[in-house]
Amino acid sequence: MRKIIRPEGFSNYLNLYRSFASKCGGKSDEKEAKKSAFSSLVKPMKDSKRKPGFKITVVGAGKVGLACCSYLLDRRLAKELVIMDIQYERAQAEALDFNHGSVFLGEPKVVACGDGAHTKDSDLIVFTAGVRPGKKSRLEVMHDTVKILKAVVPKLVELSPKAIYLVIANPADVMTYAFQKIGKLPKHRCFTSGCHLDTARFRYYVAQHLKVPASAVQGFVIGEHGDSAVPVWSSVQVAGSCLRDVAKNPGCGDDPEKWAEIERKVICGGASVSRVKGYTDWAVALSAIDIVEAISGPYGKIMSVGTDMKGIQGIEDNVVLSMPCMVTSAGISYIYEMALTNGEYEKLHKSADILLKAQCKLKL
Incomplete structure (x- = not known):
């Protein structure tokens, strides 16, 4: 085994470097990052450490x-x-x-x-x-x-x-x-996979409406993967600009640009395909594979997937629905509480009530 030879004074240099690194972004910075304002929106999951497999x-x-x-x-x-x-x-x-x-x-x-x-x-x-x-x-x-x-x-x-x-x-x-x-x-x-596909449809239809690439649109659909899904219009961004800053009443109230039509297409998107094909498969599979890539990759990805959301956004019961989550090799590491308008918050809770009633009908 080769012996590592260090130059004279190496230990002193190393101590000085560690001191400098600590002041300029070392462990102390990591502790400060955990206390940032954004951390109040992040809800960590327990026991989420795990190695990726194949x-x-x-x-x-x-x-x-x-x-x-x-x-x-x-x-x-x-x-x-x-x-x-x-x-x-x-x-x-x-x-x-x-x-x-x-x-x-x-x-x-x-x-x-x-x-x-x-x-x-x-x-x-x-x-x-x-x-x-x-x-x-x-x-x-x-x-x-x-x-x-x-x-x-x-x-x-x-x-x-x-x-x-x-x-x-x-x-x-x-x-x-x-x-x-x-x-x-x-x-x-x-x-x-929950509303991950609904979110993709949402981005697609907003992009079609504005004649931009879907990759330029950021936004989420939350709640049920179904009829009570909630497109979160208040957080939609297009090329870095908030949609509500440039469009009049997207998704609510007086709607001269007919954004509500997009919401209808998002919720009925699967049905419109299955009416002709008899089923949906490609987009569903693509959304699932995107999640698998997040699990197998080194960094993970934030996506609207569904799990038990008790304690999130004021939900008091054990009910499964979708919210933005950090998906990593450990599964769901964090759940993010989005800033919702009063109307979006109410719609989310209505969606939770629908799902809770369905869960209660199961004989488990």
Whole structure:
């Protein structure tokens, strides 16, 4: 082993450097940052330290599940991918189809599973299995999907107790509540993509209205991933400018520029696609993969995802809905309390009441 030779007086120089660094942005600055004004908006989650992994299970080989698998492999996010479906032969065929093209995908390991055995020690489980709403609303099909959860979740959690669980099955908010209860999982490791897709639609339609790229628009949709979703107009920014500073009454009151039409498109966006296709898959999968990238990346990302929001924005009950959250390799690390107008605050609480009533109807 080579001996490190330090020049004479090195220790004195090192002490001087540490003293200088402390004064110019060292540990003392970190402590001050935690006490900044912005920190009052940040609500840390407990036990959120975890290393990123590379084994991913997708439960459900339907349209959304397979779209997720395709993106996961194409973006090299899974070194090992498990496709789990009760129709084992179908899952096996899909896995084989991907393996035939593995040379184009970085040669990942793709396996099929029918009973959950191959999911053992997964780092991330994306749950897409559920009953397709069809002509029914998301909330109307929840009892049938809960039956699936009761049959599958206990074994998944037993085999992968430290995994992060991302719930895509509809109704996403209520199913996440059921998933947390059935699996006895902490809320920072079991959450739903929630309003992340609604937020993307919101940015898209605002951008279309203003004839700018969607990447130039910043804003969030919060609350239910469904009919009572709340676009937060008061915080929308376009190219660094607040929309409400340049547009008259976006989303409320007298509406000469017809911003309310955008809100309608955001809430009905999925239905407008499924009326023709019979389902939605690409955008749902893309929103899920964006979350997976945040989990697998080094820095994380702030996005509107859903988990138990008791204690946030005055919500007093254990109800799952979406708010801006920092998603990292540990799951949800922080929840951000946005500054809402009185009207937005009231809409959020109405959304929470709708979801709470739905949760109470579940037989868990």
